[in-house]
Amino acid sequence: MPVISVDWWKGNDRAQRQELVSELTACVSRIAGCPEEAVTVIVRDVDPDHWGKGGVLADEILSGAAPAAPSPQDTGGQP
Numbered sequence: 001m002p003v004i005s006v007d008w009w010k011g012n013d014r015a016q017r018q019e020l021v022s023e024l025t026a027c028v029s030r031i032a033g034c035p036e037e038a039v040t041v042i043v044r045d046v047d048p049d050h051w052g053k054g055g056v057l058a059d060e061i062l063s064g065a066a067p068a069a070p071s072p073q074d075t076g077g078q079p
């Protein structure tokens with residue numbers, strides 16, 4: 001009975017959560033070879049001011065007060 005947990009920033013609406021649950025369920029069901037009814041998806045909306053990335057709170061990244069972390073393309077794949 002696979003359980004998928006998604007933590008993402010608060011702000012997605014019900015339709016987006018439904019699409020996420022539907023697509024993840026189908027994907028895991030196919031790969032694991034289990035019925036969709038066996039798949040559980042837990043979605044947690046996290047306030048960006050409760051989300052730390054690169055040592056800063058994400059609301060500061062969103063507002064432009066702190067720089068976003070470099071993407072893997074910018075660092076040659078290194079963290």
Ligand SMILES: O=C(O)C/C=C/C(=O)C(=O)O
Pocket residue numbers: 007008009010053
């Ligand atoms: O972790 C990041 O770099 C950005 C995360 C974004 C989200 O969780 C989101 O857009 O919902």
